[in-house]
Amino acid sequence: MSSEFPFAQVIGDPIKQSKSPVIHGFWLEKLGLTAEYGKAHVQPQGLADYLSRSRVDANWRGCNVTMPHKQAIIPLLDSLDPLAQRIGAVNTVVRQEDGSLRGFNTDVAGFLEPLTDTLAKKHLFRMARILGTGGAARAIITGLSDNGMVIVLAGRNQEKAQSMIDELAPQGDHHIAPLDHFAQPTDFEFDDREGCCDIIVNASPLGMRGQPPLAFDFSHAPPGSIAYDIVMDPLETDFLRNAKDAGFRTIDGYSMLIGQASAAFELFFGAAPPREHDEELRERLMA
Template structure:
């Protein structure tokens, strides 16, 4: 019996998840498949009922617009998904009961782990965007001791998101605040960790660009863009031109997929092939 997992969403054709998981399946020589499956909002309940009865089905990743809507259809949700308020991975647990988790937070934090293991006097992240992806990012950074500035087109939505997901004193700003240059004199950042995160779809192919002036970034900041199409965004190019270190969206995408892969197939993803995988995803 060939086992399989899927990624579900609407639309789904743009997902890079099948390419990632299929690459790892081939490297490990598993008798398995990973497929895209378009599921509409009205079809969620029927999809899950059918797959639960299929012993070859080992779970699915969940993408927009279902990460929150799917939760009532599950038998259990772990603490990570509950804290984020969204599910991106479903798998059959005991007696084929459907369990939900979220690997987005782990995927986002993975390329930052080396820095987060260090001691800092202060950690601050400017997070741009208040959509679904921002939920995992805000939750993860708050847990890692960051003071957050969450910027969105609707500051009230940003404030509500912080109230729900992040304890402590955090701040909001309109997204437009960061579009124009500033002459703000940053204090000494020695021993600090500063992030500028694009958690929005702005800059994605077919979307408007993200207007961010890099005078708003403290010295030594790291620019992190979760957009994956294109991988080399204008946001990252401008950050690099301004002398900042950058992290691209494939880092989070591959990291969250690796965590999900183990739930589905019971094997660790062969991460020693990441460079080859990145080449495949950018061709």
């Protein structure tokens, strides 16, 4: 894609399923900006070539980066924002005025956005149970540990979980657990949770259409917990439905998707997206 107007893209392999063009296109339309946002199917062997061609186009503002490129793209960039450097993953590349490429990670901001009001309050204790040790978990661990959360990271591979904690949140008193620990009921009696903040995050693809379900028994959720699922298809997963049935507040995958896109949009186009239209945007995403 080349354009006579400023433009940005999302790249990945595969890319057909990406909803980023819908989101950015919606905001460009609402703001009346003369700019474009598209998608490009970039396979791993073509990543360096894509960046070489794009960086010489003054109208190319940058790209969002999806799997499998979030880590592979790092050595091809000229500089990294400190947060992206810490996480070890880039989801947004921005072309600088001199043609150099800088990598950012807006997944942290996107993930934390729906938790802003909750995390602004003072709590006696904060704990996050994070289910999954894939790429998305890296940003989530970083964002929550920076906000004073004690992390319990659950994965199938305990060594991988421990190494992620050691790398991303070495200062805290964090823990690891086998993923199947949370599948069976528990009779653990939680203490009085008033003044505590508990978050349970599905950071895995489990529960996504075509994937096995996420086995989580909500007897492991302290009273007042927030259940957060980053899966977007289906939008209401069994995990979220079971959480609602158990009386917990839920946050769906569109929340993080729209939040991370919002931060990227501003980097690309120099304007804040019109977030007052989020409900209309959700309707368009679900159409």
